[in-house]
Amino acid sequence: MSRLTALDQLLEQYQQLQYHQDPALRLRLGQAQQWLKNRIQDTHQTLFNQPENQLMAQYFLQRLYGGSEFDALALQIERLLKYAHKAEKMIPENAIRTGLKSVGLAVLAMQLDEQVTIQLLRDYPLDQPIDDEMMRLTLIRLDQQQARLQQLELLDELGSSLDKYMNSFMMHTAFRMCKGVAMKYHFELMYDFIGEGFVAMKPMKSAADFIQQFTEKERLIVDNVHSDKPKPFKI
Template identity: 75%
Template sequence: MSKLAALDQLLEQYKQLNYHQDPALKQRLNDAQNWLKQRILQTHAELFAEDKNKLMAQYFINRLYGGPEFDDLALQIERLLKYAHKAEKIIPENAIKTGLKSVGLAVLAMQLDEQVAQYLLQHYPKDQPITDEMMRETLVALDQEQARHEQLNLLDELGLSLDKYMRSFIMHTAFKMCKGAASKYNFELMYDFIGEGFVAMKPMKSAATFIRSFTEKERIIVNNVHSGKENPFQIA
């Protein structure tokens, strides 16, 4: 079986999202994700401000938490799957494994955020700016607590994979040697998606340590929301 078979399943999940055929839902999804990203930037401002963490912070915001950037990547993944035998020769196996985890996280983020967007559309005017209270009410109503914890668990797993597979000099060298072939077969976006993980890790001693610092605070927020705490997004 192709090492990229799991990508096919993830792509199918992505295609099933309703926002592809619903402009109003797509706009509300963008609004919800922008709210989330701004909230994350505020919550983790101190962590993200450290010089060694800045590139990984960008990777989180632009890659792992979905958004319009993922749409173009999904189109390239679909093309890549048609040439899986070539892609598997081009991209090192451990890079593929780690890339799969990253893509899986991005798809999960899109699924959860689309649920949020659908609820917002159904219960609030479509052009009403999203407030903290609107988001709190929405998350409580959707009862995403378990799913959000699973999302954070998967992030922790990604951190371990990045440290285990992506710090090897041999792996990094082999990956860089694939750049020309990736360009030849038009797999640049997928290559860059994985490659940004390499670049983001370089200034850090451990990606897993950074991610654990991130997920610890995110778990507090999830627990705050679902325990009925006032101002759940405001934590020290």
């Protein structure tokens, strides 16, 4: 069985998202994701602003928390799967394994955010700007508590994988060597998706430590929301 079978399954989940066929849902999803990214930047400002963390912070916001950037990547993943045997030869196994975790997190984020967006469209006019209270009430109605906690657990697992598999000279060397092949077969976006994780890690002592600090605060916010605390996003 191909090591990329899981990637095929993730792509299918992504393609089943409703916003692909619903312009209003797509518009509101973009707004909801922008609210989330703004909230994350505000919550983790101190962590993100540390010089060694800035690249990883951008990787989180642009890659792992979805958005329009993932659409183009999904198209390339679909093409990549047609040449799975070539991809498995040119990309190191541990890079594939860690890349799958990253893609899985991006798809999960899209799934959860779409659920939020559907609820927003049910409860509020499309042109009403999203604010903290709207989002608080929406998250309570959806009861995504367990799903969000699972998302954070997967993030912690990614941090461990990054430290274990990606932070080695041999892995960096092997990955750089396959860049030419990736360009030849037009897998640049997938290569960059994994490669940006390498680049983001370079200034850091430990990706796992960064992610654990991030998830600790995120778990507190999840608990605040579902404990009906006022202003749960301000910590």
